[in-house]
Amino acid sequence: MEEGNCSTVSEFILLGLSDLPELSVFLSLVFLLIYGVTVMGNLGMITVIWVSSQLHIFMYFFFTHLSLVDFCNSTIIVPQMLANTLDQRKAISFQRCKVQFYLFGICVITEVILLAVMAYDHSVAICCPLLYxxxxxxxFCLGLVSVCYLCATVSSLIHICIALEIPSYRSNVVNYFFHDLPPLLSLACSDVSMNELVVYTVTSFNEIITIMIILTSYLFILITILRMCSAEGRHKAFSICASHLTAIIVFHGTILFLYCRPSSDYSLETDKVVTLFYSVVIPMLNPLIYSLRNKDMKAALRKIWVPRYLLRKCFF
Incomplete structure (x- = not known):
């Protein structure tokens, strides 16, 4: 398909992260390593929570689903990105693109809502510990998680059914590493203002609702902490919230920058880096954030690994 000819497409050519073959191979090795760490970190976190009886409370039930979503998010993007590097044609069918974007949207929106649910959970744990x-x-917790997945499925379906309804494109060559909305909308021949409005409306609605829940939850947490007389109690409350706040700031910051800004500020290279960060890097960082800053998680890890270490020391 030649540049400048407007027509329907059956497949897209994804250029990937770089046009230089040497740099593409190096980046592929880097992201293969990141993906390996992501898989081990998130599946390891799920395993630790599952086998450790002291973590069988609903706070860690939400952590489990966060790790599952991060694992799925990275798995949807990275293997296809690595396979695309080895493929000379770099082609992917339009239907496959839609499925990839649909699943990716479910994972991202689920994480957005799940972080708000976790904020509410933290507020109940700190403000009403006796009634937790x-x-x-x-x-109730199963219902909250079900709502996360249901809302994400509906929102992603709206993107697929409305935002991706583009009759023709100027080109099927996409300077991106997966099938995302902004680069596709930039290649559309027809007026895509309605498509952009749908993306902006759905994303902004999800962001506003979840951020309001997060801010309200942490307002009650702050009030409760300020009323505490015990320094130990304050430290414990801060330790519970620190990792979650870090994850919220990093994740929501990238989402707001990418989807909730005017289209006139669109920059392909900047968007590529930001998308890569929240779709590949953040799923790797979340297990580290939650395990390294959580005393209960570190205690559970010690119980799992220390006896094995002592066993090896005794017999070898």
Whole structure:
């Protein structure tokens, strides 16, 4: 398909991260390493929570789903990106692009809502510790997680059915590493203002609702902490919230920058770096953030690994 000819497309050519073959190979090795760490970190976190009885509370139930979403998010993007580097044609069918974007949208939006649910969970744990098990019942927590997945599925379906309804493109060559909306909208021949409005509206709605829940939850947490007389109690409350706040700032910051800004500020190279960060790097960082800053998680890891170390020391 030649540049400047407007027509429908059956496949796209994804140029990837770089046009230089040597740099592409190097970047592929780097992201293969990142993906390996992501898989081990998130699946390891799920395993630790599952086998450690002291972590069988609903706070860590939400951590488990966050790790599952991060693992799926990275798996949807990275293997295809690495395979695309080895493929000379770098072609991917339009239907496959839609499926990839649909699944990626579910993972991202689920994480957005799940972080808000975790903020609410933290506020109940700190503000109403005696009523925590009553409020955060098994049925209620399962309902919250189900709502996360359901809302994400519906939102991603809206993007697929409306935002991607583009009749023709100027080119099927996409200077990107996966099938994302901004680079596709930039190649559209027709007016895509309605498509952009759909993206902006759905994303902004999800962001506004979840950020309001997060801010309200942390306002109650702050009030409760300021009323605490014990320095130990304050330190414990801060340790519970520190890792979650870090994850929120990093993740929501990139989402807001990428999707909730005017189209006139669009920069392909900047967007490529930002998208790479929240789709590949953040899923690797989240297990490190939650495990290194969480005393219960570190204690569970010690219980799992220390006996094995002592066993090797005794027999070898």
């Amino acid at each position: 098990m009553v409020i955060m019942s098994q049925k």
